[in-house]
Amino acid sequence: MHGIYVLKKEIENIMNRKKPGFSTRAIHAGDKEEETGAVTTPIYQTAPFKFKSAARAASVMAGDEKGYVYSRGLNPTTEVLEEKMADLEGGEAALAQATGMAAISAAVFTEVKAGDHIIADEVIYGSTYDLFIDLAKFGVDVSFIDTSDVSNVKAAFRPGTKLVFFETPANPTMKLTDIKAVSELAHERNATVMVDNTYMTPYFQKPLSLGADVVLHSATKYLNGHGDTLGGIIVGSSDFIKRARHTAKNIGGAISPFNSWLIIRGMKTLPVRMDRHTENAMAVARFLQGHEKVDKVNYPGLTDFPQYDLARKQMSGAGGMIAFMLKYADDVPVFLGTLELCTLAVSLGETGTLIQHPATMTHAVIPREKRIKYGIADELVRLSVGLEDVEDIIADLGQALDRVI
Numbered sequence: 001m002h003g004i005y006v007l008k009k010e011i012e013n014i015m016n017r018k019k020p021g022f023s024t025r026a027i028h029a030g031d032k033e034e035e036t037g038a039v040t041t042p043i044y045q046t047a048p049f050k051f052k053s054a055a056r057a058a059s060v061m062a063g064d065e066k067g068y069v070y071s072r073g074l075n076p077t078t079e080v081l082e083e084k085m086a087d088l089e090g091g092e093a094a095l096a097q098a099t100g101m102a103a104i105s106a107a108v109f110t111e112v113k114a115g116d117h118i119i120a121d122e123v124i125y126g127s128t129y130d131l132f133i134d135l136a137k138f139g140v141d142v143s144f145i146d147t148s149d150v151s152n153v154k155a156a157f158r159p160g161t162k163l164v165f166f167e168t169p170a171n172p173t174m175k176l177t178d179i180k181a182v183s184e185l186a187h188e189r190n191a192t193v194m195v196d197n198t199y200m201t202p203y204f205q206k207p208l209s210l211g212a213d214v215v216l217h218s219a220t221k222y223l224n225g226h227g228d229t230l231g232g233i234i235v236g237s238s239d240f241i242k243r244a245r246h247t248a249k250n251i252g253g254a255i256s257p258f259n260s261w262l263i264i265r266g267m268k269t270l271p272v273r274m275d276r277h278t279e280n281a282m283a284v285a286r287f288l289q290g291h292e293k294v295d296k297v298n299y300p301g302l303t304d305f306p307q308y309d310l311a312r313k314q315m316s317g318a319g320g321m322i323a324f325m326l327k328y329a330d331d332v333p334v335f336l337g338t339l340e341l342c343t344l345a346v347s348l349g350e351t352g353t354l355i356q357h358p359a360t361m362t363h364a365v366i367p368r369e370k371r372i373k374y375g376i377a378d379e380l381v382r383l384s385v386g387l388e389d390v391e392d393i394i395a396d397l398g399q400a401l402d403r404v405i
């Protein structure tokens with residue numbers, strides 16, 4: 001009786017749904033009716049586009065008519081990727097770039113000018129941190145604070161604060177920031193909120209629906225999912241993306257049509273991959289938690305994760321990333337050097353399990369005393385749990401941990 005009731009309810013939900021489900025849109029959103037009947041998106045591997053007449057050229061260049069001019073600004077393959085991402089994140093528009101850092105730089109340069117102030121979380125990807133340090137050269141001041149405590153964000157606002165920037169979960173510690181609470185605070189003070197959603201993807205977290213203004217991605221990671229291309233995406237309002245497209249065109253970090261195509265292809269399996277990454281990561285996190293050589297495990301799927309309630313509130317899955325601490329920093333090179341299946345490499349979110357040491361690799365650019373203060377300890381290891389059989393991942397981690405004395 002109960003089962004029948006649930007089934008009927010589910011069918012009603014499906015019938016009343018205003019648009020197709022996430023998996024359907026991950027495959028089809030952005031698709032175009034191709035003249036040739038091509039079922040998959042063609043790769044428009046061209047730099048310029050031919051104009052039918054000088055009059056049309058003038059009209060397109062003046063912005064009076066839409067048209068393709070030059071692939072640094074707009075390309076039909078990349079456009080499919082942009083429309084797919086805008087749809088999945090629930091934004092009005094999107095802009096794809098050659099790398100995550102090209103997307104982040106273009107978005108930040110679009111929003112700030114000399115004299116402005118940025119509030120940034122102190123735990124962010126190393127190159128993003130480095131970019132923010134470099135902004136001092138252009139007269140932009142950045143305060144690095146712990147945005148996981150909303151009162152810190154409140155206290156950091158100044159009259160010139162233009163932007164609040166954070167990752168949630170943060171790379172590499174997995175610390176979360178309350179997107180809704182920070183967005184409300186920022187909007188009361190006319191500041192823009194940008195969230196790097198690389199770790200979660202729109203499958204597990206939609207920052208725009210929680211109040212953020214702009215979402216950023218390293219598409220190199222889960223969106224592409226196969227570790228074979230770089231890419232970056234900005235999603236936001238049509239107005240912001242129009243301005244970002246202008247900035248990005250002049251910076252010149254356009255993505256190649258082939259790389260856009262690879263990401264489009266990768267995204268078709270995003271939901272299945274994210275579910276399996278999460279299932280594997282949960283098993284690995286439990287294994288690590290019970291191991292005597294491991295001091296601490298940060299994984300939002302574990303009930304003792306310090307921000308478990310916030311994770312349940314703003315994420316619909318815990319994802320494939322784990323941060324864990326060995327008992328002694330000296331053991332890290334032995335452990336990493338003994339792994340056989342897990343690959344010692346930067347990057348994350350691809351089919352194979354990747355492992356790395358943030359203190360000496362992705363976050364080495366942050367001065368040690370600051371890094372330690374931010375919680376990026378020498379003992380910390382970052383694990384991107386892949387799609388292999390989870391027993392094999394656990395066996396490899398186990399044999400390497402056993403070598404640690």
Ligand SMILES: Cc1ncc(COP(=O)(O)O)c(C=O)c1O
Pocket residue numbers: 099100101102125127128167171196198199217218219220230231232347
């Ligand atoms: C959270 C996060 N944001 C941005 C980036 C930068 O992306 P990309 O390497 O594609 O430039 C990375 C790269 O590791 C990342 O982990």
